[in-house]
Amino acid sequence: MSFVDVPDVFIGSTDDAHTFLVLNRPVPGANRLLADAGFTARKVNGRTVYLLAPTTSGDANEQTGIAMYGLLAHTHDLVDLSWTTRWNPQDSGTEPDLRFTFTGTALAASATTAAARSLLELHGFAPADGGGSYRPTVALNETDVLGMVVRAEAHAYAVGIGVRVELGIPTPDAIPAPPCGPSSAVPGGPPSRPARRHTP
Secondary structure, three states: OOHHHOOOEEEEEOOOOOEEEEEOOOOOOHHHHHHHOOOEEEEEOOEEEEEEOOOOHHHHHHHHHHHHHHHOOOOOOEEEOOOOOOOOOOOOOOOOOEEEEEEOOEEEEEEOOHHHHHHHHHOOEEEEHHHOEEEEOOOOOHHHHHHHHHHHHHHHHHOOOOEEEEOOOOOHHHOOOOOOOOOOOOOOOOOOOOOOOOOO
16 A cells, blocks of 8 residues: 555655645546546546646645645545645755655655754654664654654644655656555545645
8 A cells, every 4th residue: 555545545746746646435426526626637657646737836835725624525535745736835855855666665854954854853754874864763664654744744834944756756657556446536534634725
């Protein structure tokens, strides 16, 4: 299983600046809702993926926000780790202070400031490889790793630390296949965590 398969709804970004959305359980009216928000449905590796082509972060933020608010009427088990939608009119275009990088199911983090390093340690990361990068202090499954990143990313955003999550997905064609055959929609139970809220 991939981390994109953990929540009912996963929103992320590819390295080439596509915003993508994956539904891991059926959501009534999702095709229409996402099309109205500007997403295009496409089959990728046996699953339906909803894509926004590269655009400005302000436009991606608005379109993804419309989609999220519609989907939240049906599930609160939603994770948004897209860097393409992080629009801030005061953003100077500088590199983020904190970066999370997924490689397959492995996770590493790097920090360029003392505040970002402290935040990582607060959320269960420890220095690795001579202190240049950070890793979780214990072995975790995909659900726990994803939760760890969601909490740390939300905390960083709340205290004004620039953050970027790189999912290790270079293009939409590299979005992983679903875990159980050709259908991406699997039955979902009750939400296990609060939604990662989209910020305009």
